[in-house]
Amino acid sequence: MNKSRLKIYLAAGVILAAVAAASVYSFNNGRSPAWKPADLIKSLEGADHQVGYLVNIMDEDSKIISKVARGVSVGDQIIQPDGKHYQITRVGGNYARAKFLGNDTQFLAYCDYFENLAVPAAAVSLDGKNNLVGIYHTHSAESYVPTEGTESVPFKGGIYKVGQSLVQRLQNQNVKVAYDKTPHDPHDNNAYYRSRRTATRLMKDNPVAMLDVHRDGIPDASYYRKNIANEQVAQLRLVVGRQNPNMQANLDFAKRMMAYANKQHPNIVKEIFMAQGNYNQDLMPTALLIEAGTHVNNRQEAQKGVALFADAVPTVLGITGGGGFGGTGTGTGTPGGGTWTALAWILGLTLLGGGAFLLISSGGWEQAKSRLSSYVGREFTGFMGPVRGLRLRKRLSKKQKETLEDLHSEYSPDANEIDSENRKKIR
Amino acid sequence: MTRLPVGMIILIAVSALIFFGLAQRALDRMKLSDKGALAVIAALIIGSFIDIPVRGGANPITLNLGGALVPLVLAVYLVATAGTAAEKFRSLAGAAITTLVIWFIGTRLMTGLPEPAGRFGYLDALFLFPLVAGLTGYLVGGRSRRAAFVSATIGVLAFDVGHYFWLLGRGATGVRADIGGAGAFDAVVMAGIFAILLAEIVGEVRERLAGGPTREGKAPSLASALRKPDLGGNAGAGEKIQREKKEFSGISNSEEVKEEGRVRE
Numbered sequence: 001m002n003k004s005r006l007k008i009y010l011a012a013g014v015i016l017a018a019v020a021a022a023s024v025y026s027f028n029n030g031r032s033p034a035w036k037p038a039d040l041i042k043s044l045e046g047a048d049h050q051v052g053y054l055v056n057i058m059d060e061d062s063k064i065i066s067k068v069a070r071g072v073s074v075g076d077q078i079i080q081p082d083g084k085h086y087q088i089t090r091v092g093g094n095y096a097r098a099k100f101l102g103n104d105t106q107f108l109a110y111c112d113y114f115e116n117l118a119v120p121a122a123a124v125s126l127d128g129k130n131n132l133v134g135i136y137h138t139h140s141a142e143s144y145v146p147t148e149g150t151e152s153v154p155f156k157g158g159i160y161k162v163g164q165s166l167v168q169r170l171q172n173q174n175v176k177v178a179y180d181k182t183p184h185d186p187h188d189n190n191a192y193y194r195s196r197r198t199a200t201r202l203m204k205d206n207p208v209a210m211l212d213v214h215r216d217g218i219p220d221a222s223y224y225r226k227n228i229a230n231e232q233v234a235q236l237r238l239v240v241g242r243q244n245p246n247m248q249a250n251l252d253f254a255k256r257m258m259a260y261a262n263k264q265h266p267n268i269v270k271e272i273f274m275a276q277g278n279y280n281q282d283l284m285p286t287a288l289l290i291e292a293g294t295h296v297n298n299r300q301e302a303q304k305g306v307a308l309f310a311d312a313v314p315t316v317l318g319i320t321g322g323g324g325f326g327g328t329g330t331g332t333g334t335p336g337g338g339t340w341t342a343l344a345w346i347l348g349l350t351l352l353g354g355g356a357f358l359l360i361s362s363g364g365w366e367q368a369k370s371r372l373s374s375y376v377g378r379e380f381t382g383f384m385g386p387v388r389g390l391r392l393r394k395r396l397s398k399k400q401k402e403t404l405e406d407l408h409s410e411y412s413p414d415a416n417e418i419d420s421e422n423r424k425k426i427r
Numbered sequence: 428m429t430r431l432p433v434g435m436i437i438l439i440a441v442s443a444l445i446f447f448g449l450a451q452r453a454l455d456r457m458k459l460s461d462k463g464a465l466a467v468i469a470a471l472i473i474g475s476f477i478d479i480p481v482r483g484g485a486n487p488i489t490l491n492l493g494g495a496l497v498p499l500v501l502a503v504y505l506v507a508t509a510g511t512a513a514e515k516f517r518s519l520a521g522a523a524i525t526t527l528v529i530w531f532i533g534t535r536l537m538t539g540l541p542e543p544a545g546r547f548g549y550l551d552a553l554f555l556f557p558l559v560a561g562l563t564g565y566l567v568g569g570r571s572r573r574a575a576f577v578s579a580t581i582g583v584l585a586f587d588v589g590h591y592f593w594l595l596g597r598g599a600t601g602v603r604a605d606i607g608g609a610g611a612f613d614a615v616v617m618a619g620i621f622a623i624l625l626a627e628i629v630g631e632v633r634e635r636l637a638g639g640p641t642r643e644g645k646a647p648s649l650a651s652a653l654r655k656p657d658l659g660g661n662a663g664a665g666e667k668i669q670r671e672k673k674e675f676s677g678i679s680n681s682e683e684v685k686e687e688g689r690v691r692e
Binding site for chain 2: 198285
């Protein structure tokens with residue numbers, strides 16, 4: 001290995017170590033218990049049993065608006081059942097500060113829409129697969145301490161019973177359910193990478209929506225416990241991943257679900273939380289992550305909670321008619337827009353990224369412009385080929401002597417060959 | 428999906444088109460022609476629907492054709508056709524390091540009670556894998572996009588194999604190891620493609636920061652390939668074009684030239 005190579009490796013190593021040290025410091029500074037290097041070599045189960053994960057999220061008046069586990073970061077957003085929309089602006093220690101962004105008008109519009117919706121009394125079952133809902137558990141070990149005695153039962157957590165309650169209630173309403181029980185242990189971030197396969201497998205059955213059912217990890221049962229429909233139940237939190245180009249579409253679905261579920265059973269959905277992550281929601285605009293209570297709730301509370309939530313699913317997905325998921329509702333005043341916003345985001349990001357890359361790789365505006373124009377010329381040559389060919393032939397007969405120059409500017413076969421070689425090089 | 432509104436269908440179609448468009452642009456740097464890259468994309472898509480069951484003892488394995496085998500074959504082809512033994516070694520070393528790093532970050536760091544993704548759950552595995560693999564492959568593999576692709580693909584697949592043995596060790600009878608099951612949208616494929624793109628962006632930025640590609644001290648045939656292309660549409664006379672043609676025809680793979688300063692094939 002020569003010296004310059006060694007220097008590069010050394011520099012990369014130093015940068016990596018500095019970034020690691022800085023992130024460990026910033027993520028753990030002031031939190032209790034402090035992160036210890038020993039955590040890394042502890043067994044996975046050991047790591048799961050740490051305590052003190054609660055982060056209180058406060059508004060500008062220091063009123064607690066939400067409690068979450070540690071995975072909160074600046075930019076995360078919360079929409080509450082009354083339509084209040086917050087964004088995290090600062091995270092430090094065991095608290096986070098959120099800024100009030102105003103009322104979410106789209107969500108309130110959904111509330112109004114569902115308020116005026118005349119829902120048919122009897123569910124109308126549709127034939128075919130159009131009323132299929134896919135359900136799976138990314139964190140298949142998740143359990144409830146008061147019921148199971150531990151918060152983690154490898155490969156067969158109590159969360160499966162909660163999933164079963166959801167499935168049962170949906171089937172009672174003539175909704176078809178594809179319930180995939182594949183475990184994705186261990187309980188870590190890579191579990192999403194494994195559950196992506198399960199989600200894709202479910203998608204092959206063409207579902208209208210996909211639900212990934214979890215439970216939360218905050219050590220406060222009372223935060224989720226509520227008396228709803230004359231029962232003590234655990235409320236739900238809907239999580240939408242921000243690292244997802246489809247996010248606006250998924251958020252739109254989450255808003256519809258919260259609006260209608262809370263109309264049927266007030267407060268059954270505690271909030272919508274937009275967190276860092278993707279949670280495989282890029283696979284489908286109607287994919288959603290549900291947190292059914294937390295590990296210190298009774299499992300039965302969580303089971304009742306998801307069952308009440310299930311009551312809203314058929315109507316929001318249009319399975320029982322009554323407007324549905326916007327598919328038939330365009331003429332009935334259904335508000336919308338999340339999907340188009342997502343589309344605009346994707347196209348915008350692609351153009352921006354492509355433009356930036358073109359600029360960097362060309363080295364300046366002029367070069368980028370000439371490269372782009374020659375690219376467009378090249379790509380459409382085949383498409384416009386016959387027309388261009390005719391024009392060329394006319395010119396050839398007129399100006400025999402200037403042929404080659406003209407050929408180049410008109411994308412003759414020769415010039416094209418050179419262009420394509422050039423482009424290979426550029427790419 | 429008859430119930431999906433038009434907007435949503437367009438959203439899905441546009442996302443898929445952009446992803447496969449990017450994938451095609453990335454793959455044609457992997458010793459593939461434009462058409463070859465398209466053929467690989469087609470194989471990825473069609474292969475997504477084909478699961479191959481493998482007898483795995485207590486834990487059944489399914490290998491997805493598009494999500495595991497096609498990228499694996501391409502990666503193995505790239506390693507096998509690499510010019511030097513050192514290059515082969517660097518690619519495979521990159522893959523081994525990638526496996527270790529994604530295991531360490533994804534399983535050891537990003538774990539625990541916090542929901543929804545464990546402590547330090549700040550970046551989804553879908554983006555973590557290509558980031559780690561792309562950087563590892565690029566740095567360890569001698570600043571090569573191919574090494575980035577090999578590190579990502581083989582690294583992530585090796586992680587899957589490791590997970591299978593973990594399942595066996597835990598006695599999780601009957602739990603299926605679903606390798607590459609998400610097909611063209613599996614993290615194996617996405618890691619490979621994003622790793623190439625990342626290496627490409629890092630490479631271009633680095634080169635630009637260093638004042639653009641340099642021609643000094645390089646063989647004439649290489650230097651001519653690094654000459655700034657005149658694409659303004661008003662190139663010189665035919666003689667010049669013919670000369671350029673001649674120069675370019677000697678170089679079939681300019682990526683190699685740019686990155687590693689030598690011509691292969």
